[in-house]
Amino acid sequence: MQTRRNFIQTSAALAAATAGLAPFSAFAQALEQVKILYGFPAGSSGDICARRVGDRLGGTAYAKNNAIVDTKAGAGGRIALEGLKMAAADGSVLAMTPFSCMSLYPHIYKKLAYDPFKDFVPVGTASVMHHGLAVGPLVPGSVKNVQDFLAWAKANPKDASYGSPAAGSTPHFIGALLGMNNNVELKHVPYRGSVPGVTDVVGGQLAAMVTPHGDFIPNHKAGKLRILATSGKQRSPFVPEVATFAEQGFADLTVEEWFGFYAPAKTPAAVIAAANAAINAAIKDKSVIDSLTVVGLIPFGGSAEDMARSQKIEFDRWGPLIKKIGFTAES
Known part of the structure; x- marks a missing residue:
C-alpha cells in the first residue's frame, strides 16, 4: 500500500x-x-x-x-x-x-x-x-500504550483476551502476532463484525479489540474506550494523538x-x-x-x-x- x-x-x-x-x-x-x-x-x-x-x-x-x-x-x-x-x-x-x-x-x-x-x-x-488496538474499562486506566497492555495481559492471564470482527480476519492475525511475537498469551474472541465486539469492550465484558479503528473513534473521543495503537505507516489523521504500532516498536504490525x-x-x-x-x-x-x-x-x-x-x-x-x-x- x-x-x-x-x-x-x-x-x-x-x-x-x-x-x-x-x-x-x-x-x-x-x-x-x-x-x-x-x-x-x-x-x-x-x-x-x-x-x-x-x-x-x-x-x-x-x-x-x-x-x-x-x-x-x-x-x-x-x-x-x-x-x-x-x-x-x-x-x-x-x-x-x-x-x-x-x-x-x-x-x-x-x-x-x-x-x-x-x-x-x-x-x-x-x-x-488502519486497524487499531483498543481497550475498555476492564483494563486499568494506567494502561496507555501497547507495552503497558502486554504487561497487564501477562499479569492478568484470566482477562487477557481480545476480540476481532471475524476469525481469520486481518485484525485477528494482528492480535495473534502481537501476542506470539512478545511471548504473551492473548485469547482470541471472534465476533460477527466490529459493532458487537466494540459494544462488549465498552461494556467491560471484553478487555480489548483489534478492528478497523474507525469503529472505535466515537467511543474513543467520548472516553468510553482507549485506542492504544493504529496500524498505518503513519499516524491516523482521525486520531493523530495515537501512536502507530511501528512508533511503539511493533513495525511487524504495520497494515493498511x-x-x-x-x-x-x-x-x-x-x-x-x-x-x-x-x-x-x-x-x-x-x-x-x-x-x-x-x-x-x-x-x-x-x-x-x-x-x-x-x-x-x-x-x-x-x-x-x-x-x-x-x-x-x-x-
Missing part, C-alpha cells in the same frame, strides 16, 4: 486513473439497477463505505439508479462472496470486501467455496483503513487494508471500466469523503489493475505469517 503522502495526493491520482480509462463505447447502455453485496453487519465502517459509494453510482455511464446494498453478514464475509460467484457476469451485482477475504482466506480454508483469483475480477478500491469492489469472472471489460470510473468519481464527492472521514476511512481509488496487483502482494505477504500463527479453519 502507499504512504500517507500518497493518500494526501488521492484526488490527483484518481483524476489520472479516471482519465486513463478506455472509452465506454462497448458499454452502450447503463444498467438499470446495481446491487452491492457486503459481508459484514450494517453500521460498520465498511457498510457505510458501500452505501455512500453506492449512493453515487446512479446517473453515470455505469448505472441509471443508485445502487442497493444487500448486507449478507456472516462467515467472515464469505457469504457475500459466494453470492457474487453465482451472480450474472453483467455488472449488475458487485461485492465490496476487505482484502482479507481475498488475500488471507486462501491460506486459511482448505475448502474455500470460491477462488479469489479465478471466480472474480477486481473493479476498483474505494477506501483504506483496503475495501475493494469485485465483479463475477467474465464480466465484460467495458462494464468493469464503467464501474471503475463511477467508483472513482464517487469517492471524490465531498459528501462521500465526509461520510468516510466520520468512520475513519481514507478515500483511495485507482485502476482495476492496481487493485489486482495489491491483492497478489497481500496474498504473498500473509501466507507465511498465517502459517507461523498456525491458524486454519479447523483450528
